[in-house]
Amino acid sequence: MSELIRMTAAELSEKLRAKEVSSVEVTQAHLDRIAEVDGDVHAFLHISENALTTAAAIDAARLDGTEHSPLAGVPIAIKDVLCTVDMPSTAGSKILEGWVPPYDATVVRRLREAGLVPLGKTNMDEFAMGSSTEHSAYGPTRNPWDLERIPGGSGGGSAAAVAAFEAPVALGSDTGGSIRQPAAVTGSVGVKPTYGAVSRYGAIALASSLDQVGPVSRTVLDSALVQDIIGGHDPHDSTSLTDGWPSFADAARQGLAERSFKGVRVGVVKQFQGEGFQAGVQQRFDESLELLAKNGAEIVEIDAPSFEYAVAAYYLILPAEASSNLAKFDSVRFGLRVSPPGATVDKVMAATREEGFGDEVKRRIILGTYALSAGYYDAYYGSAQKVRTLIQRDFASAFEKVDVLVSPAAPTTAFKLGEKLDDPLAMYLNDITTIPANLAGVPGMGLPIGLAPEDGLPVGMQLMAPAREDARLYRHGAALESLLEEQWGGSLLAQAPALEPAEMEAARDGAV
Template sequence: MSDLTRLTAAEIAGLVAAGETSATEVTQAHLDRIAAVDDRVHAFLHVDTEGALDAARAVDARRAAGEPLGPLAGVPVAVKDVLATKGVPTTVGSKILEGWRPPYDATIVQRLRAAGTVMLGKTNMDEFAMGSSTEYSAYGPTRNPWDLERIPGGSGGGSAAALAAYEAPLAIGSDTGGSIRQPGAVTGTVGAKPTYGGTSRYGLVAFSSSLDTPGPCARTVLDAALLHEVMGGHDPRDSTSIPAPVPDVVAAARLGATGDLTGVKLGIVTEFSGEGAEPGVLAAFRESVDALTKMGAEIVEISCPHFSYALPAYYLIAPSEASSNLARFDGVRFGLRVGDDGERSLEEVMSLTREAGFGPEVKRRIMLGTYALSSGYYDAYYGQAQKVRTLITRDFTSAFEQVDALISPTTPFTAFPLGSRTADPYQMYLADLFTIPTNLYGGPGISVPCGLSDGLPVGLQVMAPTLADDRMYRVAAALESALGTFTPPAL
């Protein structure tokens, strides 16, 4: 393995800016790493070799011309296949969009290109971001670099696995119920969900419009903050985008790295401190709490009584929005088209296309959502779930009147074996038990590695108030400074 693939994004950017290596050399090293290991990991659905090298050469030309470079110029990045990328296949892990090459870039992709990052390709994911293991991809599962017989989390398992396998130093994910943080936890990487509206959804293929949040994935907290700074900010093309500047997340990460949390008050979510979590996860969490205390943080117990209703509320709200959003995949406007022989009706073509194009988990959630929105059931299901969402938001509001941030394990268990939960949707859904409340509230959350359980990574989650993303980075960076980073076995 090239030494260049072991460097952090901040280190790579510094070397490129100083002329001690070139963006082309860095990019080629990562492309070589992908070629060497991705047949076993399957983190990528598409590798854009020529596009990546062209982008790297452009960065090198700018540096040679004496032009100023951004803080991540020349750094390779892997992009979850949920973001539109001009001329590059964008499938959302589904057969219904197989081979689709968008005519435009998502706002986040535009910002990555403008910042001089080098897009390596598109990463694997659960179809339409519906899953917790990346086993629901229509193109086969991704494997966890810590143990190739285990899942890398989901829905963004491809992005997390690419980081853990040293195929990319940075990646983009999207988080609807934990799809950035949960893969980060089980792969020993860092995953951050920004405040809802703090990163643009323009060009993000929608699953649940009131929950979907693009965010950064990295191997260190500082790298995640640097990527967050580049990708975040107001976008007038996204009606849900917040017209406010990105909090100074990079300064917060650097401050946290000093290891001083004096004056910071953290709340342990009582409802998440024991129930349903594996003993090894709880042990790593408790050791992390001790470390935070030694750095000066004050730790208190905080009850958020309605968090226990988050999972059922989420699985009414998200499928309902998916039922509406996925209606556009009709075999008429773009993507797959089945049964159009000139004799069938448009309705028959649409039905056949969706039958062939959507996988079982997507169909399950569409049916759940359609039922919850149907006449006579709307108030009993979707309406009630939205009331629960309000109560969860009030829990967060009350908690943040008492503490600066909340902490919990990221996920109740470590990476489970491939195939062990696909037959039981409820057991699969439990992977996001601790992450879903933050999505329903709309605030930021981050997962940072906090230890190992039976040789597998465990993550600690930091949750902060809306628009206070900097707080979570400070706490996460402080914990990282105390515990270090975690390296998987060599592939």
């Protein structure tokens, strides 16, 4: 295994800027890694044919004295929910199979302008509906820690690519935890920025009032470096904030330098502990709280009663918005078209949607259409929006008492493939701790806090900060990460299985 793929984006940046290594060498090392292991992990749906050409152009520009950004020449993976002009963008769905958009998503354009090298598009639950990446029309992604387990969802492909050392950083999207929950179960770092802090233009919409694009990485600093590039106002996105943002990388570096929580009030959400949480997850979470307290934090229990209704409200608001957003996939304008005998427009549309959409997408479209129908709108969608307001008030009240809120990022470690596939309610509860942040629009971060003693799999903690306080999240997240790594003697992912092809084949055959 090349040492280049083990390096963080920040470390690669230093070597690239010092001309100790070229972007072509770094990109080739990651492409080789993908060729070695992705047949088993299945993190990618499409590999860019332009990666090495792009890397060579960055190298040439650097030799001429041009520096695009601190991450120029660093490879990145892109979740398949984001539009790319040079690669298919399918959102994990058969209905968009082979579709190549006519424009780049704003975040993708900003990555290219900053000189990052897109490696390819990562697998995901169809239209971001799921918590395991088993709902992809192109087959599931597997967790690099254990190939028989899920990598989380909907952005399991991006998290698995980072955890398997196929990419140093990746982009994901988070509607109810689709960045933070995969980070938790793969031992990576995932950030959902403040709603509106990062443009959604060119992101294939699931639920427009909830979706947010964000980074996936192996360190808090790497995520900060990526958000510095993709964030900021975008006139193409009507929900984009016009705020001037500080450097999130500087905030992360501050946390790494301070490594202290003196004077920081850390709120522990009462509703996100105890029953329903795996014993090992709760143990590692409690140990992390002790570490925070040991380093100066004041631990405060926060009662947020409306959080108990977050999942119910979410699964009315999201399907309702999804029902509207997915109406455009009608066989007429783009994507799959199925033409049955004696076809009329209605029959073509029905046949196309029947074949093109998977079971989970159909389930949520039906639920959302019902919730929006005459006579039920106020009882269901309207009531869910009222609960959303209560959740926002609970957050506002909490942040009057504390600086950050913490909880487990997922109630369990990665479960086995197929274990919850036929139980939608059990699957939905995987996002119980992450959904409230999306309903309120506040930023959240998932980062690894150790391995569960029962199964040796990663456990994640979620940090949440007030809206527009993403820098606070990065500062405290980096400080905690540094304290934890001091205990571990290095990165948690350094303890991950080597994932050499021979070992993976043996694991597949049940030999280990």
